[in-house]
Amino acid sequence: MLIHPEVQEALEAGRPVVALESTIISHGLPRPDNLRIAREIEQSVRDGGAVPATIAVVDGQARVGLDDAALERVANDPSVVKVSVRELAAVAARRGVGATTVASTAHLAARAGIGVFATGGLGGVHRGAAESWDESADLTTLSRTPVLVVCAGVKSILDVPATLERLETLNVGVLGYRTDRFPGFYLRDAGYGLDWRVDSPAEVAAVLRARTDLGTDRYGLVLANPIAPEDELDRDLHDTVLASGLKAAEHAGVRGKDVTPFLLDWFHRETHGASLAANVALVRGNATLAGEVAAAHATR
Template sequence: MRIHPEVADALAAGRAVVALESTIISHGLPHPGNLQIARDIEACVRAAGAVPATIAILDGQPQIGLDDDALHRIATGTTAVKVSVREIAMLAAAGGDGATTVAATAHLAAAAGITVFATGGLGGVHRGAQETYDESADLTALSRTPVLVVCSGVKSILDIGATLERLETLSVGVIGYRTERFPAFYLADSGHRLDWWIQNPEQAAAVLRARDRLGTKGYGLVLANPISAEAELDRALHDRVLAEGLAAAEAAGVRGKDVTPYLLGHFHRATHGASVAANVALVLGNARLAAEIAVAYATG
């Protein structure tokens, strides 16, 4: 594992560091704007006083923090495959390039000593999972990885109720940020109520410190930060596009890990880019909040 010197120095000095995933850069956002968005995400973290650590695998070596050349390679190249935890060893042995999912990013961040991680949306239980058993590895990874993931809930294309049940079973705490309602990525309110919520980064840092003291550090935490009102998709448009996308995916025989990129691409086309604008807005908001929490945790 290679830790970028800036990240290594910050960790050694006990300064704030925020982990960032790379799948959103390579697979989640359209080219060519994805490279600039990746830079903007890192800039948000820096503006809030923390060091960004975008995580990826290059030539088989996990990279904790990317320089601009590496960021460019992940964003514009065609060799990076989507990598979860189970693929890390195979890709390392093969010497390939990989963009890390939430699960893989969390695993590598924790191995490097990074506690706070920002992303767009968490993976979860897919619709129809009672028949397909299709469930994101993000959930089980968080059940054994000591990170706080700042996200805008889970993607609305998933079975959100079942996802929350699985998180409870796996002992992954879920906290709302200034909301009592669990968000649904493009939408601020999924319709599911939360038991716990906080109002500021200092309270999130207090939760992390309490976890450290009380022996529950081995489990991950999810901080659900809803998309802002001005960036949220129109609900009627969202519901119509989602129904159309699910029907199209079923008709095309799209299954498993291919469903999410298929539906995100459908949203992009059917909303004429509005879903991408929402995605960018929520990721930037999550990066900013994660950095504020990391600073509060490091200085508290």
């Protein structure tokens, strides 16, 4: 594993660092805008007071923090594959290029000593999982990985109540940031309440310290940060596009890990770019908040 010099220096000095996934760059955003937006997300972490560490596998080497050449490679190389924890070794052995998911980013971040991670939306239990057993590896990885994931809840294309139940079973705590409701990615409220609310980065840092004191920091923790009101997707438009997208995916025989990119692309086309604008806005907001939380925790 290669750690970028800026990231390594910050970790050794006890300065705040925030991990960032790379799947959003390679698979979640359209080219050529993805490279520019990736740099903007890193800048959002800096605006929050921390050093960004985008994670990916480049030529078989897990890299924590990317230079410009590596970031451009992940953004533009057509051979880049989506890599979760189970694929890491295979991609590394074959000297491939892989964009890390929430699960693999969390895993590598923890190995590097990074405890705060920003992303867009958490993976979860898929609709129809009672028959398909389709559940994101994000959940089980967080059940054994000591990281705080700042996200806009889970994508609304998933089974939200089942996901919340699984997080509870797996001992993964969920905090609402300035909200008592669980957000649904494009939407500020997915329709379900939360038991725990925090209203400042300092409060989040206090929870992180308490976890360490009590020995519960071996589990992941979710900080659910709703998309800003001005960036939220119109709910009627969202519901209409989601219904049509689910039907289209079923008709096309799309299954498993291919469902999410299919539906995200469907949203982008059917909302004429409004969903993409919301996606970018919420990721940047999460990155800034993660930087603020990491900075508050580093000054304990």
